[in-house]
Amino acid sequence: xxxxxxxxxxxxxxxxxxxxxxxxxxxxxxxxxxxxxxxxxxxxxxxxxxxxxxxxxxxxxxxxxxxxxxxxxxxxxxxxxxxxxxxxxxxxxxxxxxxxxxxxxxxxxxxxxxxxxxxxxxxxxxxxxxxxxxxxxxxxxxxxxxxxxxxxxxxxxxxxxxxxxxxxxxxxxxxxxxxxxxxxxxxxxxxxxxxxxxxxxxxxxxxxxxxxxxxxxxxxxxxxxxxxxxxxxxxxxxxxxxxxxxxxxxxxxxxxxxxxxxxxxxxxxxxxxxxxxxxxxxxxxxxxxxxxxxxxxxxxxxxxxxxxxxxxxxxxxxxxxxxxxxxxxxxxxxxxxxxxxxxxxxxxxxxxxxxxxxxxxxxxxxxxxxxxxxxxxxxxxxxxxxxxxxxxxxxxxxxxxxxxxxxxxxxxx
Numbered sequence: 001x002x003x004x005x006x007x008x009x010x011x012x013x014x015x016x017x018x019x020x021x022x023x024x025x026x027x028x029x030x031x032x033x034x035x036x037x038x039x040x041x042x043x044x045x046x047x048x049x050x051x052x053x054x055x056x057x058x059x060x061x062x063x064x065x066x067x068x069x070x071x072x073x074x075x076x077x078x079x080x081x082x083x084x085x086x087x088x089x090x091x092x093x094x095x096x097x098x099x100x101x102x103x104x105x106x107x108x109x110x111x112x113x114x115x116x117x118x119x120x121x122x123x124x125x126x127x128x129x130x131x132x133x134x135x136x137x138x139x140x141x142x143x144x145x146x147x148x149x150x151x152x153x154x155x156x157x158x159x160x161x162x163x164x165x166x167x168x169x170x171x172x173x174x175x176x177x178x179x180x181x182x183x184x185x186x187x188x189x190x191x192x193x194x195x196x197x198x199x200x201x202x203x204x205x206x207x208x209x210x211x212x213x214x215x216x217x218x219x220x221x222x223x224x225x226x227x228x229x230x231x232x233x234x235x236x237x238x239x240x241x242x243x244x245x246x247x248x249x250x251x252x253x254x255x256x257x258x259x260x261x262x263x264x265x266x267x268x269x270x271x272x273x274x275x276x277x278x279x280x281x282x283x284x285x286x287x288x289x290x291x292x293x294x295x296x297x298x299x300x301x302x303x304x305x306x307x308x309x310x311x312x313x314x315x316x317x318x319x320x321x322x323x324x325x326x327x328x329x330x331x332x333x334x335x336x337x338x339x340x341x342x343x344x345x346x347x348x349x350x351x352x353x354x355x356x357x358x359x360x361x362x363x364x365x366x367x368x369x370x371x372x373x374x375x376x377x378x379x380x381x382x383x384x385x386x387x388x389x390x391x392x393x394x395x396x397x398x399x400x401x402x403x404x405x406x407x408x409x410x411x412x413x
């Protein structure tokens with residue numbers, strides 16, 4: 001089958017990512033693997049007419065249909081850029097598909113007597129061995145493609161065959177992250193936090209996403225660790241704070257906006273000053289900004305972090321302890337730091353309400369929060385029975401897909 005109704009027209013990356021995610025889902029249900037082959041055609045005659053070149057690419061996209069067998073697809077992503085996908089159970093099918101592509105593309109070098117392409121380079125990555133998500137799979141295939149193009153004698157490169165590829169991938173991602181702010185590639189989605197007393201929205205958490213020009217929407221689990229390791233998180237974190245403040249001040253409803261702060265940011269003495277400038281520049285009231293801090297942010301230099309948090313709180317900004325319950329010294333953190341809210345980690349909702357231990361922990365955290373005069377918010381609420389029981393227990397707030405999916409633009413508009 002073909003993944004695009006009109007293979008002569010370049011497909012948008014966001015649509016391609018959605019299609020690839022669907023293939024990963026089908027493969028998971030059928031206990032199959034998914035191979036993606038990134039294809040780049042090296043131009044031959046540099047004086048080749050652009051209109052004629054585009055016609056050649058259109059013809060190639062159409063003719064590739066004849067090559068496809070069951071559970072195979074090819075899309076043109078634009079320019080000389082193609083991607084092929086195959087779902088398979090036997091690895092020999094992937095090898096066969098790659099070989100068919102290679103031979104066919106080599107036979108397409110001369111079109112209408114014109115030397116159109118020098119050669120074709122192919123980069124291959126496989127799910128789940130090489131990547132767990134569509135974005136990561138596409139990115140790893142692109143890295144394999146770069147290696148294939150850099151070595152004329154090696155026109156086909158498999159990601160798994162490159163032992164240093166993980167290090168290389170991290171290096172490439174770090175370089176791209178350092179430029180992503182300037183290129184305006186980051187976007188923020190807002191997820192609602194609701195009161196369980198009156199059911200209204202009390203705030204929105206800012207969730208950072210990376211709109212990569214080639215890989216599409218990259219989830220934070222794939223780039224935040226690299227950003228923290230390379231130090232790029234400092235500038236990215238400042239962008240998020242400023243952007244969230246600018247957005248929130250435009251909302252019709254005066255809700256609070258919650259922003260995650262990384263451990264690296266909390267080591268910077270100038271963080272309180274930056275937040276003060278962000279509030280002054282945007283005009284957002286300080287009590288409408290909430291910073292979410294994880295316990296891991298405080299284990300390096302506890303005394304210094306406490307001073308920085310106290311300075312931020314003096315501005316009128318509220319503080320929330322995020323992912324409560326997954327660290328080693330959560331109680332000590334609550335005793336030492338001036339938090340206004342506890343966010344119960346979503347992992348405790350997995351067994352709730354059917355597991356007795358989950359129920360006991362959820363009750364205990366609520367009791368702890370009340371004794372310390374802190375609001376308690378339960379994360380990861382996805383089922384109505386969870387929400388009903390949290391409300392019956394007396395929880396203050398909740399957040400999760402049941403209450404609202406992350407939204408781009410003004411939330412609730």
